[in-house]
Amino acid sequence: MSGDRPEDAAPEDGTHATPPQWEEPATVAEGAFEGPGENGAAAADHVQFQQEAPPTGTVRQRLHPLTPLLESFRFFIAAAAAAGINVFTTGNFLFAVYISVFAAVAGGIASLIAIQYRGFVIWGRELHIYAGVFTRSHRTVPLDRLQSVDLVRPIRARLFGLAQLNIEVAGGDGTDARLAYLKVDRALALRAELLAIAGRPVAPEAPAADEALPEGAEPAATGAALDEVVPTVTARRLAFASLLEALPVQVTALAVIGSAFAISGAIFGFGNVVTTVWVGFFAPALLGYLQSTISTVNKFLRNCRFRLSRDGGNLLVERGLTDTSHGTVPVDRVTAVSFDEPVLWRSRGWRRVQVWTAAVAQQGGSGTSESTMLLPVGGAELVARVAVEAVPELDVASTLDPEAVARPPRRARWRMPLRWKRTGAALQERAFVVRGGLLVNTYTAVPYARIQAVDVVQGRVQRMQGLATVRAMTAGNLWHDAVAAHRDVREAVAMAAELRERADAAAALERPRLS
Secondary structure, X not given: OOOOOHHHHOOOOOOOEOOOOOOOOOOOOOOOXXXXXXXXXXXXXXXOOOOOOOOOOOOOEOOXXXXXXXXXXXXXXXXXXXXXXXXXXXXXXXXXXHHHHHHHHHHHHHHHHHHOOOXXXXXXXXEEEEXXXXXXXXXXXXXXXXXXXXXXXXXXXXXXXXXXXEEEEOOOEOOOEEEEEEEHHHHHHHHHHHHHXXXXXXXXXXXXXXXXXXXXXXXXXXXXXXXXXXXXXXXXHHHHHHHHHHHHXXXXXXXXXXXXXXXXXXXXXXXXXXXXXXXXXXXXXHHHHHHHHHHHHHHXXXXXXXXXXXXXXXXXXXXXXXXXXXXXXXXXXXXXXXXXXXXXXXXXXXXXXXXXXXOEOOXXXXXXXXXXXXXXXXXXXXXXXXXXXXXXXXXXXXXXXXXXXXXXXXXXXXXXXXXXXHOEEEEOOOEEEEEXXXXXXEEEEEEHHHEEEEEEEOOHHHHHHOEEEEEEEEOOOOOOOEEEEEEEHHXXXXXXXXXXXXXXXXXXXXXXXXX
């Protein structure tokens, strides 16, 4: 850098922008510093320097030129489908050629325009992401709050040797930023750079089974440093487990659809059912059944070749058959661990292990809450090993003991007649444990140090019955709080007071504290 002005900070090669050295610190907000004392000492440790966007003219790092085309693959699939249907119905091959040429030309022109406005800049301790042609967007990701940078390789990107980075920060809503697409080696280098700026350890990425090692690298050099927690889950066990999990819903849906069709056909005549009721009800029902089947297959493909390793304070999750994913779970940011037990897994003693971290809700595209999978299916010994890796202080045996989890009072049974026997809560030595579910029974354990607030909620009907619900909220997990439903009101108040006391005591001993 040739000078201290922002205009002199623009790099020539576009690889990394460095902010100017600030001469004066930011002014402290009024009341943030009150002199010596508890508040004053805390404020003195948190004085931050001003940060501003990169100046106009700063060279941006570009994404791969194929990015717009890969993100528009559905458009090309629709064009190909339209051409195929036209050829099949009319035999007009010339029209199919016209459609293909138009899609190629239009897609190429749109890609050339879009790629000019897309890019990113690392400016100080912030990542700035730019996008948009008609509507410009500028997104800033504070790297000081960086939680994880995951490498994801959808199958359409793997065909061209590309990958995308999913960036999450603490307190963000799901994936806070996405850089797609980059060459794999460049994506790995950028991931390491972002983690280094954030001061988080860089976990090595072991290559997938279908990926070649870098030139000159020893096979042991990529994975020897990793402590394997879960060996690769076999496709046979995963497929069988997926079938057992989906079977109750699938069989019930088929039985309902078949019975309704038979009864309505017997009453109104099968001819009328086929022409009217079929189109109005049964066809949409079968479409939903098909979507459920596709969802089960996608879950199987997503968890194929699952492997869990540990590198220092990180758990490394590798999975995927068509779309591969390399995720990182910082152990110091795990707020809860859950154990799922589908109904047909119980006789085999299988469970699924998931963890929740300090990102808000981690919502997926469907708007439902998602967690990070640590074990798609496993026996009791493997489940205990994985859980202890995520939450070292957790007593897995007592957590998963049905007798240790107290049920709600019997007067609450009518509110959940099918789930009452499998619903409960308990204050374990190190964690607050709740249980619930019918077809999939779930145990959720929240370490006391991760509880940020405790609420006691009582509705009108609950007041009439002398019941109340206790809700323990953790950092960021808006949709996955630990809820002890329909407890006796005296028990609920005592439980909430005990939770607050244990949470404060555990958080005071934690260093550093999870914010």
